[in-house]
Amino acid sequence: IGRTVHVYPEIDSTNSAAFSLGHSGAEEGTVVIADSQSQGRGRLRRPWQSPPGRNLYTSILLKPPIEPAVAPQLTLLAGVAVADLLSTYCPGSIRLKWPNDVQIEGKKVCGILTEMRTSGHGIDYVVVGIGINVNIRKDDFDESFRNLATSLRDETGGRMLSRLDLAVGLYEHVERRYARYLAEGFGPLRESWLQYARIVGEPIEVIFRDELQAGEVIGLEESGALLLRDDDGREARVLAGDATVKKK
Ligand code: BTN
Missing domain, CATH: 3.30.930.10 (Bira Bifunctional Protein; Domain 2)
Structure with a gap:
């Protein structure tokens, strides 16, 4: 390079x-x-x-x-x-x-x-x-x-x-x-x-185009997406947006 x-x-x-x-x-x-x-x-x-x-x-x-x-x-x-x-x-x-x-x-x-x-x-x-x-x-x-x-x-x-x-x-x-x-x-x-x-296990909120996704971070996917588990135990992938770590 x-x-x-x-x-x-x-x-x-x-x-x-x-x-x-x-x-x-x-x-x-x-x-x-x-x-x-x-x-x-x-x-x-x-x-x-x-x-x-x-x-x-x-x-x-x-x-x-x-x-x-x-x-x-x-x-x-x-x-x-x-x-x-x-x-x-x-x-x-x-x-x-x-x-x-x-x-x-x-x-x-x-x-x-x-x-x-x-x-x-x-x-x-x-x-x-x-x-x-x-x-x-x-x-x-x-x-x-x-x-x-x-x-x-x-x-x-x-x-x-x-x-x-x-x-x-x-x-x-x-x-x-x-x-x-x-x-x-x-x-x-x-x-x-x-x-x-240092984000795994943290509760976060991600906002993208007025949509909010919230959950605990469980990992990072191959695609670069963040993997969350929401309060109902469902897994969700976050592809884009602004993330904020919530205070526990
Ligand atoms: C961001 O955090 O929103 C990304 C900012 C990226 C800025 C760099 S400066 C060099 C390169 N040229 C640009 O026009 N943007 C990137």
Whole structure:
């Protein structure tokens, strides 16, 4: 990963750029990185604030030999790789929140957006977009996010961190996890994801398009769906939405 790197001072979205590169046949592992994004995208069509000089916005082009139905595994893979990386900065306090947030002390430090192109043959390519709040300060966030988001700098004593070091570390960790995923499948990844998420046994609520699902988490499916058991003992799978852990 990162044999070919496209660097931009500003771009609409690194995911869009990587998607176009995929379309024109760029090799697997090609990455796009930008100092700022004018149209940074989040999950569920939300915008992703992307000011210059502060954070990491990068997208990785992958061509995994997997079925489209299990592509959400790549989001989980990226989450685990980011957690591996950030654990070297904040040992023990990195937590994954299903499906794709990386948190420190309950606040979001990284978001992941996976998009793919499929054809009759299955997956053509996948773009894994990763945004990490690196040096942005609490007060720079829009007010509505201030209590929900944090940055690596704010969590590590306030010193400016090298975005280059982080980017290199990120590509190394994604490469390591991806190689193991291709060789051994989803199993080891699921274990690591569940360890970082510490969510099994927790009561949660998930809201998606005004529908609420509630229950105790019992596991993580191959598809990347969260498996719940509701109050009546029925099992339910949650494929998308915003999850909140309920206090017992
Ligand atoms: C989310 O948590 O909603 C996902 C946020 C993903 C943001 C990253 S920043 C790099 C890449 N380019 C984008 O436009 N989005 C992703």
